[in-house]
Amino acid sequence: MGRAPCCDKANVKRGPWSPEEDATLKRYVENYGTGGNWIALPQKAGLRRCGKSCRLRWLNYLRPDIKHGNFTADEDQVICTLYSQLGSRWSIIASHLPGRTDNDVKNYWNTKLKKKLLAGKLSLLTRNNANNFPITSSSNPITEPSVPPCVPKSEAYDPHQLSSSQLMPMLTDNHLMPYPDHQFGSSVTLDAGNNINTSNNGSGVEDADQVLMGFGFGIGNYPYDQYYINDNGALWYQDKAISHDALSNCCPSLAADSSYVDIKPQGLDQSTVINQY
DNA sequence: AATGCGATCAACCGCGAATAC
DNA sequence: GGTATTCGCGGTTGATCGCAT
Numbered sequence: 001m002g003r004a005p006c007c008d009k010a011n012v013k014r015g016p017w018s019p020e021e022d023a024t025l026k027r028y029v030e031n032y033g034t035g036g037n038w039i040a041l042p043q044k045a046g047l048r049r050c051g052k053s054c055r056l057r058w059l060n061y062l063r064p065d066i067k068h069g070n071f072t073a074d075e076d077q078v079i080c081t082l083y084s085q086l087g088s089r090w091s092i093i094a095s096h097l098p099g100r101t102d103n104d105v106k107n108y109w110n111t112k113l114k115k116k117l118l119a120g121k122l123s124l125l126t127r128n129n130a131n132n133f134p135i136t137s138s139s140n141p142i143t144e145p146s147v148p149p150c151v152p153k154s155e156a157y158d159p160h161q162l163s164s165s166q167l168m169p170m171l172t173d174n175h176l177m178p179y180p181d182h183q184f185g186s187s188v189t190l191d192a193g194n195n196i197n198t199s200n201n202g203s204g205v206e207d208a209d210q211v212l213m214g215f216g217f218g219i220g221n222y223p224y225d226q227y228y229i230n231d232n233g234a235l236w237y238q239d240k241a242i243s244h245d246a247l248s249n250c251c252p253s254l255a256a257d258s259s260y261v262d263i264k265p266q267g268l269d270q271s272t273v274i275n276q277y
Numbered sequence: 278a279a280t281g282c283g284a285t286c287a288a289c290c291g292c293g294a295a296t297a298c
Numbered sequence: 299g300g301t302a303t304t305c306g307c308g309g310t311t312g313a314t315c316g317c318a319t
Binding site: 055 | 305307308309312314
């Protein structure tokens with residue numbers, strides 16, 4: 001047996017809302033509220049609409065203090081930063097932008113912001129703005145390292161946009177050190193205070209684009225799905241760490257960052273790096 | 278002026294989560 | 299504890315608009 005439909009599709013109107021319908025819905029919600037039941041609302045309000053349609057119309061268009069269009073540079077940066085850390089959690093991203101709806105942010109990202117980034121016209125995740133969000137690590141940093149914020153600590157860092165062809169040489173075996181016992185993954189959750197928490201999920205798998213974007217590398221199609229970047233800037237792929245030499249070749253200012261952990265000459269293993277730095 | 282096409286964005290759909298019974 | 303109902307979310311669709319040809 002399939003899922004019961006939320007309304008009688010044959011008897012509800014679909015498509016764009018008329019000004020009269022908008023006025024009816026607005027008047028009803030302002031006078032009586034939703035009553036905690038969107039499904040029953042259209043009948044009470046005298047609308048031939050599905051309850052879900054009413055809810056969407058109210059939340060995305062009619063409710064007070066909604067802003068449409070004209071995203072600012074600051075808002076761009078917030079969206080990029082949070083997307084790099086959370087992925088397509090549009091409702092959470094929108095909650096950091098007063099007056100913006102998840103639908104608006106999603107549309108803006110899909111139609112404009114993504115293209116801006118691909119064209120290299122927008123920088124991603126500086127350390128300063130990364131620290132503006134209430135992101136905390138929820139678990140033991142040794143066994144369950146956090147992913148975001150995954151940027152080095154120096155204030156002098158400028159985000160880089162690297163093409164895949166620039167990045168790939170960093171990720172070849174010639175530049176990697178093997179640590180076969182360690183693989184990490186993470187998940188992102190919200191706590192009761194609506195703070196973003198990251199934690200290990202045990203899978204050892206990350207979305208490569210997401211973390212690389214968080215590191216300032218821009219969007220690309222990287223054929224890698226297992227890596228970890230620690231809070232101090234050590235960049236790992238699968239169970240290996242990228243060498244300082246490799247990083248110097250394609251991302252000099254990041255390699256020059258004094259807080260970047262160059263583990264190769266020191267012969268450190270991953271847990272030591274995480275413990276010490 | 279007519280047509281084609283890409284960009285935009287409002288709206289819909291289906292699913293999982295949360296809640297009610 | 300199980301089932302039904304509702305909510306909220308993210309992915310997708312399709313109508314509309316503006317621009318190029």
